[in-house]
Amino acid sequence: MSTVNPHLPVIAVLGGTGKEGPGLAMRWAHAGYKIIIGSRQAEKAQTTAVELNAKLGIDFVEGLQNEAAARQADISVLTVVYTAHEAAVRSLKDALRGKILVDATARVDFRDPRPPAPPSAPSQAQEVLGDGVRVVGAFQTVPAHVLKKKLGEALDTDVLVCADDLDAAGQVIQLAEAGGMRAYYAGRLENAIVAEGLTAVMISLNKHYGVRTASIAVTGLSPQPA
Ligand SMILES: NC(=O)c1ccc[n+]([C@@H]2O[C@H](COP(=O)([O-])OP(=O)(O)OC[C@H]3O[C@@H](n4cnc5c(N)ncnc54)[C@H](OP(=O)(O)O)[C@@H]3O)[C@@H](O)[C@H]2O)c1
Secondary structure, three states, rough: OOOHHHHHHHHEOOOOOOOHHHHHHHHHHHOOOOEEEEEEOHHHHHHHHHHHHHOOOOOOOOEEEHHHHHHHHOOEEEEOHHHHHHHHHOOOOOOOOOOEEEEEOOOOOOOOOOOOOOOHHHHHHHHOOOOOOOOOOOOOOOHHHHHHOOOOOOOOOEEEEEEEEHHHHHHHHHHHOOOOOOOEEEEHHHHHHHHHHHHHHHHHHHHHOOOOOOOOOOOOOOOOOO
């Protein structure tokens, strides 16, 4: 049975009742992070928390309303449906002050996948939240289906971490790695528009090749032989 590690940051997964959020939450809870699932309805968040606890044989995943979850967490990860992005960010402004918000939003319609126009969703969030919140774009290219793979096994997926604050990016890289993913600093927050656009490419790949697991890999970063 995993136990919670009190030295790790507390993570809220906002909109963590859908497809992407529970997969991330499950992996982080397995790695010993205290997890709070957020929802518009506390009862719905609690239902997901109970399911995750049962699946992992643990008791430290909690469920709260999104705002309360964000207030109790050190790092919040936003996984609400993309059409609710702006409203969700506005409603969380006070609760997120002084903290890190990880924005996983990819504004792409599954039925008609096209790259969204700039600015990126995380840049829009930063604009609304102001300097008091450090926004990081990450996990847009990690399919929910991939997260369901066996726990404890490394996932064959790379995370592009975009942020204006290097320390915040470093914390999110650690979080991704704790969840079994490879993660890389991929430049400033505005670059997150590329990660969002890659989602349109991945959905198109999934449709064409009849899979649900298309993702991305970064190459060429290991030192080259002389
Ligand atoms: N699915 C993927 O493979 C994937 C991969 C990478 C990134 N993403 C990104 O992750 C985010 C979530 O994707 P998903 O597929 O998990 O979405 P989803 O299952 O359709 O929805 C996630 C959650 O959004 C919340 N929500 C729905 N309408 C809302 C509203 N009007 N206001 C506030 N919250 C609302 C719901 O939570 P409550 O009803 O509990 O409030 C729902 O459980 C999206 O931005 C997506 O682009 C998804």
